[in-house]
Amino acid sequence: MRIYVDEDTASDQLIGRLRSAGHEVLEPLRGTSDARCWHHAREESGVVLTTNARDFVALAETGAHHGLLLVYRENDPTQDMTARAIAVAVDRVAETYPGGISNQIFTLNGFRW
Numbered sequence: 001m002r003i004y005v006d007e008d009t010a011s012d013q014l015i016g017r018l019r020s021a022g023h024e025v026l027e028p029l030r031g032t033s034d035a036r037c038w039h040h041a042r043e044e045s046g047v048v049l050t051t052n053a054r055d056f057v058a059l060a061e062t063g064a065h066h067g068l069l070l071v072y073r074e075n076d077p078t079q080d081m082t083a084r085a086i087a088v089a090v091d092r093v094a095e096t097y098p099g100g101i102s103n104q105i106f107t108l109n110g111f112r113w
Contacts, residue, residue, distance in 0.1 A: 001094045002023070003024070003048075004041035004049065005025060006034075006037060006051075007031075007037075008051050009049055014087065026040075034052065047067035047069060047100075051071045053070045056068055067101035067105075067106070071107075081112065090108065
């Protein structure tokens with residue numbers, strides 16, 4: 001899967017795990033508006049991975065896209081998804097939808113079986 005990891009979600013650990021799992025990860029555009037990041041991901045055929053659901057769901061509703069993966073934080077370190085859990089959930093989405101997730105929105109929290 002080709003993934004744009006939004007800066008609010010990006011960490012070296014998460015990016016490394018995604019790359020190790022065989023995903024192509026686009027570097028986050030730091031200090032850039034969400035709209036610009038969204039358009040960049042679309043131009044680069046990337047699925048967006050973010051914890052910023054409010055802004056990116058609104059952007060997804062504006063037209064075609066390559067997919068949106070959301071992570072909801074519980075504000076409890078014992079409940080929040082770790083970089084490892086996020087990477088595993090991304091793998092599960094990729095395995096479940098081998099044809100891609102264009103124009104779909106998934107919450108990765110639901111893929112931690």
